[in-house]
Amino acid sequence: MALFPFFSRKPEPPPAPIAVPAVKTPAPPHPLDAVTGGVFSASNTAKRLECVNQWLASNPEPALLQQVFKALSASDKGAAKPIRQRMNDIRQSNQQEEAGQDWAVKAEKILAATTFHIADGMAWLRDAAKAGAPLSKEPLADLRSRIADQIKSLEELQHKTMVQKEAAVLLAQRIDVLSTKPWQQAAEAAPGLAQDVNKWSSNAAELISAPLWSSVEPRHTNAIESSRVQLTQVFEAFSAALEQAKLAAQDPKAPLPQVQVWADELRALHGLQAPVDTTVAAVTLSAEQQAKVNAAVKALEATVKQGQSKQSSQAAAALREMLKELGGSVDTELERRINRALIDAGDLQGWQRWGANQVREELIARAELLVPAGEGQAPASGKALQTQVRELHEQWRQVDRSSPPNAHLWKRFDEAISKAREIIDVWLKKVKSEAQAHKSERQTLIDEVRAYASTLTEPVDLKALQRQLQQFSNRWRSAGHVNDKVFGQLQAQWKEAYEQAGAPLDNARKQSADLRRSLIEEAKELGARAQLDVRAIKALQQRWQAEAQSVPLDRKLEQKLWDAFRQPLDQAFQRKDAQRSQADAVASVHDQAVLNASQALEEAIAGGHAQTIRDAMDALQAAIRSTPETAAAAPAPATSAADSTAQANADNNAGAELPQADTTAQSSEASTADAEQTPAEAAPAPAPAAPKAVIAVRGDDRPGAQGAQKPATREGNPRDARRNSPRDSRDGRDERRNGFEARSPRERDGRPAAAPRLGDRAFRAQRNALENAQTALRKLSAQAHGEAVTQLLDAWKERSADKLPEPSQISKRVSTAQWNSWKNTISQSATNNAKASEAVLRLEMAAEVPTPADHLSERRALQLQLLTQRNAASPAETWTTDLQAVLATGADEATSKRLQSALKVLLKR
Numbered sequence: 001m002a003l004f005p006f007f008s009r010k011p012e013p014p015p016a017p018i019a020v021p022a023v024k025t026p027a028p029p030h031p032l033d034a035v036t037g038g039v040f041s042a043s044n045t046a047k048r049l050e051c052v053n054q055w056l057a058s059n060p061e062p063a064l065l066q067q068v069f070k071a072l073s074a075s076d077k078g079a080a081k082p083i084r085q086r087m088n089d090i091r092q093s094n095q096q097e098e099a100g101q102d103w104a105v106k107a108e109k110i111l112a113a114t115t116f117h118i119a120d121g122m123a124w125l126r127d128a129a130k131a132g133a134p135l136s137k138e139p140l141a142d143l144r145s146r147i148a149d150q151i152k153s154l155e156e157l158q159h160k161t162m163v164q165k166e167a168a169v170l171l172a173q174r175i176d177v178l179s180t181k182p183w184q185q186a187a188e189a190a191p192g193l194a195q196d197v198n199k200w201s202s203n204a205a206e207l208i209s210a211p212l213w214s215s216v217e218p219r220h221t222n223a224i225e226s227s228r229v230q231l232t233q234v235f236e237a238f239s240a241a242l243e244q245a246k247l248a249a250q251d252p253k254a255p256l257p258q259v260q261v262w263a264d265e266l267r268a269l270h271g272l273q274a275p276v277d278t279t280v281a282a283v284t285l286s287a288e289q290q291a292k293v294n295a296a297v298k299a300l301e302a303t304v305k306q307g308q309s310k311q312s313s314q315a316a317a318a319l320r321e322m323l324k325e326l327g328g329s330v331d332t333e334l335e336r337r338i339n340r341a342l343i344d345a346g347d348l349q350g351w352q353r354w355g356a357n358q359v360r361e362e363l364i365a366r367a368e369l370l371v372p373a374g375e376g377q378a379p380a381s382g383k384a385l386q387t388q389v390r391e392l393h394e395q396w397r398q399v400d401r402s403s404p405p406n407a408h409l410w411k412r413f414d415e416a417i418s419k420a421r422e423i424i425d426v427w428l429k430k431v432k433s434e435a436q437a438h439k440s441e442r443q444t445l446i447d448e449v450r451a452y453a454s455t456l457t458e459p460v461d462l463k464a465l466q467r468q469l470q471q472f473s474n475r476w477r478s479a480g481h482v483n484d485k486v487f488g489q490l491q492a493q494w495k496e497a498y499e500q501a502g503a504p505l506d507n508a509r510k511q512s513a514d515l516r517r518s519l520i521e522e523a524k525e526l527g528a529r530a531q532l533d534v535r536a537i538k539a540l541q542q543r544w545q546a547e548a549q550s551v552p553l554d555r556k557l558e559q560k561l562w563d564a565f566r567q568p569l570d571q572a573f574q575r576k577d578a579q580r581s582q583a584d585a586v587a588s589v590h591d592q593a594v595l596n597a598s599q600a601l602e603e604a605i606a607g608g609h610a611q612t613i614r615d616a617m618d619a620l621q622a623a624i625r626s627t628p629e630t631a632a633a634a635p636a637p638a639t640s641a642a643d644s645t646a647q648a649n650a651d652n653n654a655g656a657e658l659p660q661a662d663t664t665a666q667s668s669e670a671s672t673a674d675a676e677q678t679p680a681e682a683a684p685a686p687a688p689a690a691p692k693a694v695i696a697v698r699g700d701d702r703p704g705a706q707g708a709q710k711p712a713t714r715e716g717n718p719r720d721a722r723r724n725s726p727r728d729s730r731d732g733r734d735e736r737r738n739g740f741e742a743r744s745p746r747e748r749d750g751r752p753a754a755a756p757r758l759g760d761r762a763f764r765a766q767r768n769a770l771e772n773a774q775t776a777l778r779k780l781s782a783q784a785h786g787e788a789v790t791q792l793l794d795a796w797k798e799r800s801a802d803k804l805p806e807p808s809q810i811s812k813r814v815s816t817a818q819w820n821s822w823k824n825t826i827s828q829s830a831t832n833n834a835k836a837s838e839a840v841l842r843l844e845m846a847a848e849v850p851t852p853a854d855h856l857s858e859r860r861a862l863q864l865q866l867l868t869q870r871n872a873a874s875p876a877e878t879w880t881t882d883l884q885a886v887l888a889t890g891a892d893e894a895t896s897k898r899l900q901s902a903l904k905v906l907l908k909r
Contacts, residue, residue: 032068039072039079046517048079050510056082062090096134103133107143111150116215118154121147136484154212161220162400164204166407168227171196175238183245183262190242197235204228219401289326290334296322297334300341316345356403360396364409367392367416371423382427389420438480442490445475446497453501460504466552469502512551513561519544520565527568532576537569590626591762597623598762598769605769605776613780617773620766624758789903797891801827811907818880822887830890838862839882840898846875846882847905852898879906 030040036055042048052072060068065087073080103124110120124147128135135144174193178186204224207213213221241257245266248254252270256263296319303312319338370388396413449472456465476494499506519540526537544565548558597620604616758766788805795803804826807819833839841859844851851859866872875882886899 030071032071035064036068039068040075044517045076045078046514048076049082052079052082056086062087065090096132099131099133100137100140103128103131104139104143107140107147111143111146114214116150116154116212118151121151136488141485150212154215157207157210157212158216158220160203160207161216161224162405164200164207165223165227166405166410167200167203168231170407171200171231172234175234179238179241179259180261182265183242183249183257183259186238186242186262187246190239193235194239197231200231201228290331293319293322293326293338294334297337297341300345301337304341304344312345316342356399357406357409359399360406360409360413363392363396363399364413364416367413367420370416370420382424382431385420385427386424389417389424392417434480435482435486438482439486439490442476442479442482442494445472445479446490446493448472449494449497449501453497453503456501456504460508462505462508462551465502465505469498469505472498472501508551509553512547512553513557515547516544516561516565519547520561520568523565524568527572529572532572537572541569588756588759590756591759593623593626594620594758594762594766598765601769601773605772608776608780610777610780613773613776617770620769624766786904789900789907792903793891793896793900795826796887797896799826799828799830814880814907818884821884825884825887828888831888833885833889836886836889836895839885840895840902842875842882843879843886843902843906844898846879847902849901849905852894 033040037051039048039051039055042051055068065083069080069083069087072083107124110116110124125144128140128144133140135141171193178189178193204227207224237258241259241262244255244257245259245262248256248266249269256266296315300312300315300319303315319342323338366388370385392413396410452468452472482490522540523537526533526540544562548562552558553561597616601613601616601620604612607613788810791803791805792810795801801823804819804823807814807816810819837855837858841851841855841862845859845863866874883899883903886895
């Protein structure tokens, strides 16, 4: 029995008791299971999701949604996710409806007010858009359009009011101009003037009777009222003066008109003299009156100093009114202060008008730049131009609010803006036509999708259907822009048509997803097995690939399912790889010895010493050929030869046994071989000997397996001699039966037993180490050879025999006598040998290296000469003598190069 058996047997654990499965009582159904259509009784998540989607299609109540979500989220959050999304959608819809109602109430309040404020309407539009109110849906869409129309109408009404005010000022100026001309011209222009005044009055009455006149700002209503009163008074005074002038022209005794020009003209007509000025000097004001005037002057000076134009104009008007009421004169100093204050107030108002006019001039310049005058310049886009026009209008209104309007500048501004409006109108028409075309394009696409859906027949090519649906989606996304209201209507029709066309693909995707989930469960079962079934896994993967190629899923869902399918299989293969790696990591004693020897050889290669590398290679070869130690070295008691043979076989095989059937088969084969021998050749049967123990040994024919040792024989024993003879008797058959199969082919041939087979890691390590060692030795040999040639040439050039390398370094073909002759030749002084050039040519011919072009003719001549000498030695035989002839001569660069190229080949052979 072996001391170190190859296999260690551990006692098997007792079998575990068989667990009897407990009988489980079925759980009662969930109270909400019947309401939801079997959501809580579904076997897996996929079926549960399908039930949830079918239940959500019935539009359940929000309260029931809340109950089902609360009960289902505790067990399956994935299945409860669609319910949560539906609840969020309902909540958002309710919030939007509530917000829409709130904003609708605010809009109705703004529209129902007796006075409509532009600021309130614009604030509602701005705040509702910021708050995310559904302005594109009713009733907010109608309210938004009504508010926008109100704002536009009110702005136009205020604009017309400003125009009428300017028209009243122009009519008043026209009357003033007529009062400075002869009364005849005034009489001729009076009918046209009266017609214009009546027209102005009718326009003003039309403005006042407008529905939104109560919402116009007070400054505009006051301006139109004051303009009406002033124009009426001026025109009535003008008409009365003109009638009085007509009467005075007919009757010299009639009173003259109040117009000085007309009165002078009528006096000259009748030959009358101008009246004498009888004005009485003004009375000096009292101290109290002057104190009041002084206080008004101080107030005017304070407002002027603070730069308050409106207050200064009011203070100046109050001061003038006070002086008119008093009607007296003041002292010189106070009069000077009054005049200075009034002049400063007028300057302040003039500066304000001047600043406002400067701003207006800037706005006019910007408005004129909206439409470039040059041909090479292109105007801005319609949308940008529209925005700029709105901004300029708003800035002009702000300037008009802060200072009196300027009709002349407004006319220039309006002309510049009108040119931009023409471009905007063209752009708006283009946008409208494009929107109509885009709407028609989308409607045509919807009809095309519906027609395509009606042409689908079973079986459906799912991949072609997916490509077509993708093309439809791309065309829908790339279609032009339409307004929100039209897009909402078309979007509903598009979704309906698209769902109708994609229904076969959606159904196939649901079935494919369920099938893939079942494949995932199969993959989990295969991955959980202790013994990995590769064929079943390959078949399962082929089924998955076939399904993936036939039914295309959504990219995210397909990747998610693929990851779930691949995970258990990857874990199974990783587990197998880990087990394999763990098994490979445990190296045997023999593999470890080979690995150590390979590492030592790599270190020797890194050192770069040839002899060390060779020693390491020998050590590695010895480690590869070595066999593990056995227990045969232990002393054993003296036994017979047969017992020794049996014991040796037992030791070599380390307790390996075969079944009885193998032993019987070997015995029958041996008996058949003995029966084929002739009777003459058979030896007489010896006396029956005591039965010996037969140990069956397995015949191992694996490469590298260690065979049984040949049984030992004792000298002088005729029985052993007959047993080992080629033509033995029955005893020989017994011996073959007992020992033939126990011996390996190597032992029968007299060769040592083969080493055990190496593991993969040790085999690769020793192979790489040997290849690297051979490469390193070749490299070192080439380096040594090149150094020896270089040293030989240096010794020749310097005529120094001490530098000549040793024969072992030069070449194995160089003998000691040849080396000594070269050394003696180099130690002597150089001579001029005429045959040196021929010797170089012979060396090149012996080495079979090319000759320089200058010496090719000489080489050919030498070759012809050698052809005529039948018994002469060839250059390959006399190269040592030729080299000695060259070494006897002096060295030069050309000969040195030729000699080096020849010696590299000759000394390497």
